[in-house]
Amino acid sequence: EVQVVESGGGLVQPGRSLRLSCAASGFIFDDHAMHWVRQAPGKGLEWVSGISWNSGGIGYADSVKGRFAISRDNAKNSLYLQMDSLRAEDTALYYCIIGYSSGWYLDAFDIWGQGTMVTVSS
Amino acid sequence: QSVLTQPPSASGTPGQRVSISCSGSSSNIGNNTVNWYQQLPGTAPKLLIFSNNQRPSGVPDRFSGSKSGTSASLAISGLQSEDEADYYCATWDDSLNGQGVFGGGTKLTVL
Numbered sequence: 354e355v356q357v358v359e360s361g362g363g364l365v366q367p368g369r370s371l372r373l374s375c376a377a378s379g380f381i382f383d384d385h386a387m388h389w390v391r392q393a394p395g396k397g398l399e400w401v402s403g404i405s406w407n408s409g410g411i412g413y414a415d416s417v418k419g420r421f422a423i424s425r426d427n428a429k430n431s432l433y434l435q436m437d438s439l440r441a442e443d444t445a446l447y448y449c450i451i452g453y454s455s456g457w458y459l460d461a462f463d464i465w466g467q468g469t470m471v472t473v474s475s
Numbered sequence: 476q477s478v479l480t481q482p483p484s485a486s487g488t489p490g491q492r493v494s495i496s497c498s499g500s501s502s503n504i505g506n507n508t509v510n511w512y513q514q515l516p517g518t519a520p521k522l523l524i525f526s527n528n529q530r531p532s533g534v535p536d537r538f539s540g541s542k543s544g545t546s547a548s549l550a551i552s553g554l555q556s557e558d559e560a561d562y563y564c565a566t567w568d569d570s571l572n573g574q575g576v577f578g579g580g581t582k583l584t585v586l
Contacts, residue, residue, distance in 0.1 A: 388575070390520075390575075397477065397563065397577060397578075397579050397580040398512070398514075398520065398563050398565070398577045398580070399577065400565075400574065400575030400576065400577065403575065412572075412573055412574065412575075413574075414574055414575070415571065415572075415574065448519060448520070453522070453525060458567060458573050459507060459508070459567050461510045461522060461525040461526070462510070462512070462520075462522060462565070463522050463525075463531070464522075465519040465520055465521065466519065467519055468519060
């Protein structure tokens with residue numbers, strides 16, 4: 354079964370850091386781009402970041418550029434999101450997603466995890 | 476304020492055909508393909524339509540997508556109670572240094 358499982362969410366104070374992880378299984382991980390999309394409580398979806406199959410291409414939303422860093426380890430079938438200088442507006446459910454293609458840009462978000470909640474509050 | 480504009484709500488009765496619109500601009504929908512996602516209550520979103528009008532395996536052919544110029548549309552025929560969900564359109568915007576963009580979502584109610 355194809356699945357992705359997120360972990361690493363929690364309650365963090367403004368200005369602090371958090372690292373999300375995503376463990377993938379059931380498919381050839383390095384054939385696919387990967388993405389993070391978030392959803393604030395009661396709100397819509399926001400694309401956060403994407404990474405191509407070989408980490409050769411990476412993109413970020415303007416709202417997180419310079420603060421968040423996406424990475425992947427194909428040997429471990431894992432995706433990561435390092436989140437620094439967190440703000441209250443980063444509070445959201447963060448979804449790890451398998452891309453439909455191998456490149457991140459123009460990709461479709463194919464298989465979604467259940468998400469991990471990040472709450473930024475003092 | 477979302478880059479792509481969707482109506483906040485839509486409704487229909489069982490068996491009816493409903494359509495949800497998604498409006499953008501030349502830098503996003505006008506230049507790139509559109510994908511649609513369905514989010515059932517309390518669950519993660521699911522890819523419903525990709526590349527404007529393609530259905531992933533397992534998605535019923537009651538769901539169809541189309542695109543014309545800077546707008547796209549999702550149509551659901553033979554509406555069923557289990558179709559009650561939030562629907563989001565999405566694409567990529569070339570003018571924003573290449574970023575993914577979503578519509579604000581449309582809550583579909585089956586009356």
